[in-house]
Amino acid sequence: MSRRWLFADQLGPHFLDDRHQPVLLIESKAVFRRRAFHRQKAHLVLSALRHRAAELGDQATFLRTETYADALRRIREPLDVCHPTSQAALRFVEGLDQVTVLPPRGFVTGLDDFAAWADGRRGALRMEAFYRFARQHHQVLVEGDEPVGGRWSRDTENREPPPKDVQRLDVPPPPMPREDDIDAEVRADLDRWEREGIRFVGRDGPRRFPATGREARARLRHFLKHRLGQFGPYEDAMLSTDPWMAHSMLSSSFNLGLLDPLEAVRGAEQAYRRQDVPLASVEGFVRQIIGWRDFVWNLYWYFGPDYPASNELAARRSVPDWFHDLDADAVRAHCLSDILADLRDHGWVHHIPRLMVLGNYALQRGWRPAELVDWFHRSFVDGYEWVMTVNVVGMSQYADLGRMSTKPYVSGGAYINRMSDYCGGCRYDPKQRLGEHACPFTAGYWTFLARNRDRIPGNARMAQPMSRLDRLADVDRVIDQEEHRGDGPP
Known part of the structure; x- marks a missing residue:
């Protein structure tokens, strides 16, 4: 079995073919020299990468180097890697010897399926049409080929302004992670990097977003049980004293690869079928994941490098x-x-x-x-x-x-x-x-x-x-x- 190279946004178990597969993880300092990232984003990415390395233990080779090229010079064995998420990263891995590029993971509709759908359209591409295709193709909230409840979109039910004279929606706050020794190490390293001249924007603060699959799944379960019902009607509303509203706060977990998006969609679908959550709220959440998120991902590749x-x-x-x-x-x-x-x-x-x-x-x-x-x-x-x-x-x-x-x-x-x-x-x-x-x-x-x-x-x-x-x-x-x-x- 070849060693699987995982980028820092490919950290979930669904990026491995076998739970015992050997893994390569690389932390590149040069990434943070090139751009002034938000300090809390840098912390989250490094924390997630280091937590994954700790979880895998001896199963993983974890290298902290200046560049990816520096790390790869130390690796003598063949590697495979799931299709990266940027065009520059794809060009980089395709130019490497002894590296096999596999199809993408971490999304629901594949690039080939999307291209077949898009090639058959006339004129501009629209998310609403793709979303209907995805619902049918993946059999989500459908009965046969028809949408549960008779309509593909409940968007008109999910545009309520915020309730008047309230400071916060009446929902439990999302569970926040507890920082550990890895987070302390990351914070100390970022402090040192700043003293060395690496620049960040934004303020440091407690880590608010999951850095492990366990944390991400706990937040997903809490959202489905306690917050999803209020998410739908107020998903487009803003309150100056409630930045979280009833949103899942899981976008970073999906984009780090900590959560399988289809698993989250199935969880929301089950909540509806148990009659725990209104259909409009479930449909709004599903639309964001297998509709908008997959639509944007596929368009990034379909439109090509000039876009x-x-x-x-x-x-x-x-x-x-x-x-x-x-x-x-x-x-x-x-x-x-x-x-x-x-x-x-x-x-x-x-x-x-x-x-x-x-x-x-x-x-x-x-x-x-x-x-x-x-x-x-x-x-x-x-x-x-x-x-x-x-x-x-x-x-x-x-x-x-x-x-x-x-x-x-x-x-x-x-x-x-x-x-x-x-x-x-x-x-x-x-x-x-x-x-x-x-x-x-x-x-x-x-x-x-x-x-x-x-x-x-x-x-x-x-x-x-x-x-x-x-x-x-x-x-x-x-x-x-x-x-x-x-x-x-x-």
């Missing part, structure tokens, strides 16, 4: 330093300041703050998509190139002009006001687009539409906002105001 450079809206401005550095204290807009602070302090916010606050603000200002991909990759504990490329380039920044989404995810302050409690105490008014109290999201929305009206393809979903833009008598003043504001913190 990350897509910039069809000609966004030319660099991401400013205050955003790079997560300088929440420099920002006065309540939503943006609070969400940057959560990211600074936790290395994570859920998908709506990412898309409708962070990504929305960047889209309105015309920041370069490739820089944003790198920023999301480095700043989030669950950030990897494959997941951030399509999410940012295609969905958040609409830089591919709709190859995988129907319209730009851009909105004014009204959306944030409806789906959160941020606007009530903010110095800016979501109804105003001009003046001292003009909401930067509302003003930015109209500026974005005016700047890109000739680039955005016409479709029914954009007809109404473009018609409203034509009726705005003060649009030139709004544009001048936003240009004067520049890229300083709002």
Whole structure:
């Protein structure tokens, strides 16, 4: 049996063919020299890798070196490796002698199955169509070929604003890991690396995300039993005093390979069939995993190596330093300041703050998509190139002009006001687009539409906002105001 080389995002038992298979694990310090990762992300990745090495014991050869090449020079035996999760890593392993590349693991729909589905489509690819295919193909929440409950998507039931006059959803908090000697060693090493000149962003803090399969499975069980029911209706809502809401906080566990995604999907399906959890909540969770997560993974490979450079809206401005550095204290807009602070302090916010606050603000200002991909990759504990490329380039920044989404995810302050409690105490008014109290999201929305009206393809979903833009008598003043504001913190 050949030795299985596991990357640091391939750490679960489903990446091995046999529980006794010999393993190679490599910790490369150069990875952290090249980019300024969030301190808590660096801690999580190193902790997970070292915990896996400790679990495997003599079964694993664990090498801590400057580069992967340094480690591989010490290995004389043939290796095999599961398909890596980035194009650069795939090119690297395919160029190595005595290394066999196996098909990907850690996802549900295979690359060949996806390509066969996508090749048969006409026009743009849409997640809703893929999701239906995946549900049928993997027999998830179906009766024969039909969806349980009669509808493929319950999304309309899962868009509730947060309950009024509450600080937190009425759900138990997710179980937090207990740090151990490995975490202490990681923290000491990161402190030393910083003294040597390796730079991180964000703040250090207690490890909040699973670093072992046991921790990840415990969080999954807790979520399915105690939190999944409330996840569905409020999955798109935001509360300034409740960053976790009812989200599973398992994205980093899936992306480290600690959890098999299909196992989580089957667990949610069983919770519904036991009548423990409403169908809408279960369907929303299933859609995120075998729908959106697999869709984004497969598109990263299907679209090919040129896709990350897509910039069809000609966004030319660099991401400013205050955003790079997560300088929440420099920002006065309540939503943006609070969400940057959560990211600074936790290395994570859920998908709506990412898309409708962070990504929305960047889209309105015309920041370069490739820089944003790198920023999301480095700043989030669950950030990897494959997941951030399509999410940012295609969905958040609409830089591919709709190859995988129907319209730009851009909105004014009204959306944030409806789906959160941020606007009530903010110095800016979501109804105003001009003046001292003009909401930067509302003003930015109209500026974005005016700047890109000739680039955005016409479709029914954009007809109404473009018609409203034509009726705005003060649009030139709004544009001048936003240009004067520049890229300083709002």
